[in-house]
Amino acid sequence: MSTYLVTGNRYAEILYMLGQRGVSISCKQCGRSNFLIYEGNSPTFLLDDDDDLHSQSFPVVILLCQNCGFFAEHSSVVLDLVDMPIQE
Numbered sequence: 001m002s003t004y005l006v007t008g009n010r011y012a013e014i015l016y017m018l019g020q021r022g023v024s025i026s027c028k029q030c031g032r033s034n035f036l037i038y039e040g041n042s043p044t045f046l047l048d049d050d051d052d053l054h055s056q057s058f059p060v061v062i063l064l065c066q067n068c069g070f071f072a073e074h075s076s077v078v079l080d081l082v083d084m085p086i087q088e
């Protein structure tokens with residue numbers, strides 16, 4: 001999944017799912033509530049038992065404050081926005 005800007009019903013759905021989990025839809029830095037939302041995959045780098053580096057990506061929603069630029073990521077899986085089991 002490439003990263004894309006979320007609009008319309010999907011934007012409302014994401015705000016609803018965040019609200020259902022008690023997430024405040026105001027910027028933790030500046031207090032405003034004007035976010036752009038993106039969906040995509042966030043890379044994570046992990047070391048295995050032999051200290052070899054592996055990369056893995058996770059589906060996320062990214063909230064970007066249009067006032068101060070602060071952004072936060074939330075797992076799309078945990079928010080039930082995508083169907084993908086969390087691998088352990």
Ligand SMILES: [Zn+2]
Pocket residue numbers: 027028029030031032065066067068069070
């Ligand atoms: Zn802000």
